Amino acid sequence: MTDDANPLLVPSALPYGLPDYGVIRPEHYLPAFDAAFREHLAEVQRITMVRSMPTFENTIEALERSGESLQRVAHAFYTVSSADATPEIQEIEEQLAPLMAAHEDAITLDAALYWRISQLHERVDELGLDAEQRYLVERRHREMTLAGAGLDDEAKARLTELNQRLSSLSTTFEKNLLTDTNDLAVHFEDAAELDGLSEGELSAAQRAAADRDLDGYLVTLPLFTGHPYLASLRVRESRRRIMEASRSRASRGNENDNAAVLTEIVRLRAERAELLGYPTHAAAITADETARDPQAVERMLRQLAAPAARNAAAEHARLQAIVDETEDAPFAVEAHDWAFYTEKVRQAEYDIDSAALRPWFEAERVLQDGVFAAATKLYGVTFAERTDLSTYHADARVFEVFNEDGSAQGLYILDLYTRDSKRGGAWMNSIVDQSRLRGTKPVVVNNLNVAKPGEGQPTLLTLDEVTTLFHEFGHALHGLFATVTYPHFSGTNVFRDFVEFPSQVNEMWILWPEVLDSYARHHVTGEPLDPAIVQRLQASETFNQGFATSEYLAAAWLDQAWHLLPVGATVDDVAAFEAAALADIGLNDPAVPTRYSSTYFAHVFSGGYSAGYYSYIWSEVLDADTVEWFRTNGGLTRENGDRFRDRLLGVGGSKDPLEAYRDFRGRDAEIAPLLKRRGLDG
Structure with missing residues (x-):
């Protein structure tokens, strides 16, 4: 296939640069990546071959302009590989994983590029930069340093090997988990x-069974340990x-078992951290987070664990009393x-039947009159569905987002329903990043995994699913509202x-009276x-x-326990390691299992949260403090929305x-x- 014939290698003619998935085929992806890799490397080579001394324009800004084709293809x-991973797409992702890791290393570890950026970093006070430009120089230098750009050639070669292998292992972990999760869906006759x-x-459940040519009912499994039906x-x-099916995912000793995969990931991450000058992977990760070191994370987790376990034990006793009294x-x-x-x-203590609330949470009304309406009240934005625009799957809906003055802000895509080809959980991702430099506006996607009812039946959400939709939309607002010059800072x-902070704040409106x-x-x-x-x-x-x-x-x-292991530490029994780690922090109550066990902990072993899953509670400190601010400053007002948008989401x-x-x-x-x-304040 020639590059000219590949729809991924030319900017999309659709509004906002939305990829034209109607003409994109699986066979287009690998050739497009290959061409985009070559183009990006050539762009960086042109930067490093400049003979004049580095300037912000000929180095940093040129770097920000580079890689646009690769970003578009990726x-x-x-977006497709996470939300509609057919076997063909999975095979492409497996081939792509080491190639992408090698390409990223080729840029990040480029010694000539690092020299130019280091020169600018040393003279940053003399360059006359604005605040965003100065911060960009600082971030680019720190990120390349932490990634190993200052290592010698031998160390860089080993680092590249590690990164490629880790990329492949993460892809294998996710593929195994998706396959085993589908295999373990529970069939009821x-x-x-x-x-x-x-x-x-x-x-x-009946529809899920019919989709697999089964009689009766099929209960598919969410990513987390429990299940809404319980x-x-x-x-x-x-x-x-x-519950047994959920907890056994990717740990049954079959071809989808993730035990060996995750222990190799842990071992290689530890080796990589040592190569970069850190005692553990957790130390390497937190060095460039707001926490700064794993000791700060441990202090917070231990501070919260004891009162949480105490409260859970009291709740357990109350449940046992109910069983003893009623069974x-x-x-x-x-x-x-x-x-x-x-x-x-x-029901007994608060007279609330959560299941009975579902008729009040019809999905379309929650979206239009809840999620969208709250954003309109707070930020003045409005949403218009674009049925003329199609995406990667028929279930994914497109909405155009407008500011209060009528100006276009971007596109929002909602993919609500579960399917066998979609990974578990819920997430937001960008298809197009906003950048004044490139002249692009944002296109963002929310994915959930709500069970799709039979034809003609309404989609009624649980309160937890309502919460998830508001949460993920908070990420979407962050992606839509961030207005920056340089794509490195977009969305x-x-x-x-810090990334979970805006999404957690958006949950506050769920029970806000007017919403x-x-x-x-x-x-x-x-x-x-x-009322x-x-x-x-x-x-x-x-x-x-x-x-x-x-x-x-x-x-x-x-x-944290996995990623505090030093080089040379071996784990032969994943279950025993888990049990010891949970006993260490006092959270080993069998009636309160971990939200994710290791073999299906996708956030950590195939997502971007390794040594960073603590970030939800870390961000929640900011979130709870922000909710307090909104409550004491008038709540859901345009003035408050503008302040939050301008000073936090927008930057x-x-x-x-x-x-x-x-x-x-x-x-x-x-x-x-x-x-x-x-x-936890008792």
């Missing part, structure tokens, strides 16, 4: 086994089967029972332990959610937080995030609001 491909599920949930299923054996043949409450009996306690390109009253309407009658129920929901915000905090902290600690990565936070808040964040929110 964004188009990785009789609807009686799923007693307690709603009509819509049964319809979704709160409703009355048949204990059905709950047990679902004819009492039993010890296990992990698969927790959600079901938690709902009984919620959510911020420190990993909730708009979207929480019965999908048949249109009646609003009873008394709303009050009880607000009163129950700390309910079950012992469990929620413990399962999260357990996963965050597992991530993207062009400013130190904690400096941006101080600019917004007037001081550093305090931890007290977080402790209060999670009921």
